[in-house]
Amino acid sequence: MELAVNDTLAHALGQQPNDHSRLRADFEGATGIGWHTPTPPVLAAGRAVSVVIPARNTAYALPAVLDSLAAQDTQGPVEVIVVDDGSTDDTHLIAARHPAVDTLVRLAQSEGAAAARNVGTYLASADTVLYLDSDMVLPRHALADFAARALPDTILTGFRHNVPFQPGPDGLPLVPDGPADLAADHRVTWRSAGGPLLYSGHVLPGPTTGSPLNDTDDFQKLGHGAFYLDWDLARTVVTAMVAVPRAAVVDVGGFDETFGRIGWGMEDTHLGAALIAAGCLVVPLRQAVGYHLDPPDADAQWQTKLQGWPATLAHYRGRLAASAPIGRGRAFAAAAHRLLVRAEVNGR
Template sequence: MTGPTLADALRARPNEHRPITDAFTAHTTLAWHQPTPAHLAAGTALSVVVPARNTAYALPHVLDALAAQQTDGQVEVIVVDDASTDTTFTVARMHLAVRTLVRLARPSGAAVARNVGTRLASAPTVLYLDADMVLPNHVLADVAARVRDDTVLTGFRHNVPHPAGPCAAPVLPDGPPQLAADHRVTWTPPINTLLPYSGITLTEPLDGRPLDATGDFQALGHGRSYYDWDLPRMAVTALLAAPRAAVVDIGGLDETFGRIGWGMEDTHLGAALIASGCLVIPLRQAVGFHLDPPDAAAQWQTKLAAWPGTLDRYRTLLTRPAPTGRTDDFTTATDQHLSDAEVITR
């Protein structure tokens, strides 16, 4: 395949989404970042794809929150169990919110799980949701009322530490999730320390505000950055809506990342979608509680140890042509994963 590199394509793309957000407000009289009444989602279908591996501690809360969504739009929930060794599969099988449940035959990584869910999705828009993200009841309406075939809508997360004790269950805080809890909103980087993503070192303390300082990510178009942040990094699949056709055309998420370790597959997904012509627009009202696992500290160390490898993979992909026209490859790969998976559809 020939053509401009992915990095070149990113430098060619703006992210000036104000005409879209202003037009939405003019048409609905609702502010872009305002929680959305259920009726504004009528006539719009969403496929919610939830990749899950050993998340039985959180998944009941996540599915309960999906069942409680106040939306007049059509919703299908697809849970893809990445060969969990706990009761994740049983939790999903018993919950009435789940329309389709897949159990992969072997651990394959979150990119594979999301791709399989995307393959089975019937709606034009796929909402990727982590299996530990608990949403307020307006979020699906927020997304459905604003979807377009050329936008990526990104929400935010408020981390909730797991209570102490081997048998403790997650406890949701009182009140709504807080936008400022997300690192893309409030960011205090270390000083005199190499930031591996950008390769810069800050010598003075910084009270970082990426979301505000970039005009809701608009200033990150044309490959620009805000210190260690750029536009692809803002596309976090913990809570992210994208046009299914665009995801399939770029070949879905790059599954190599999952074989290397943690991280960067959503950054690459964002980069590929931006290169294909999509704008990245935040939804400030779409903030979920992210429930940390009981062994959060140990998991984090394992993830960080693998990050250099996945970051190197991402940098390599930036030097290659921007992915496009890969629908057949996507279909072949996902059908292979499904060939020996268990699939339950209600």
């Protein structure tokens, strides 16, 4: 379906299905492996991925994240771009010294994760961009998983397993042995105490546990603007680990940087909504599960973040009522350029 210029984002979302069964079947028929099976490195050969990592004061986790990128088992070209969003710790020094990093950008001041991701996307050379948080440790097959399945109209979502901060002998967080647990992600196992839900406004009569991933057939039933408990399709797009077509991101104008200025969160949900409205399918990769390393002060950080949730949610709802973003590539490039002229950029 072609997106009309005057369509609201909410209306455009309501018109889009999310039936990705044929896409998965075509991949399995062509490769002989399951969609959710860890990918042999050779299947990624010639399929480039640009990894964009926004980083602000995550020196505690960044070494482990970059080490996991350096250890990826893939034959596809990989470009790693770290955008230091005005850190005041050793984030910049860690990225500068690590051999996995191809390009390091140091913004003149903190602009927010949305702006940092936009700068990284602007610099990215691959058709596929993997947004990765600076506290997400990848399994060895993850980049091959994304590269082998990437298409110009797919949003490929990975998952995260949060682990509490436990320092090792060097003071850095210990990364658990073995594979991360898919069920630990809140899109797989979701719990509510009941009452009105913050995102959808739906009211639950009491404590509820749901499984958005399983109960919606890998998010397919969330097409056409459908809801499951507090989840719709756009909300399943989480930038902790998600691969997107660069050209589509540029055309919708990238991330809305206003979200980062008024509070926390929702910029990834808005980008997901914009890409879905433009015709992208949201397809999960159950095998792509990484460890999310909580900071030492995780509880305090969450309290601060949640205080900003109402403001960003209100802004998101306003954006749903506005026109769906299309044809915004020039504005995207201009905004990124304005930040880059004042930034320090180093490449290998």
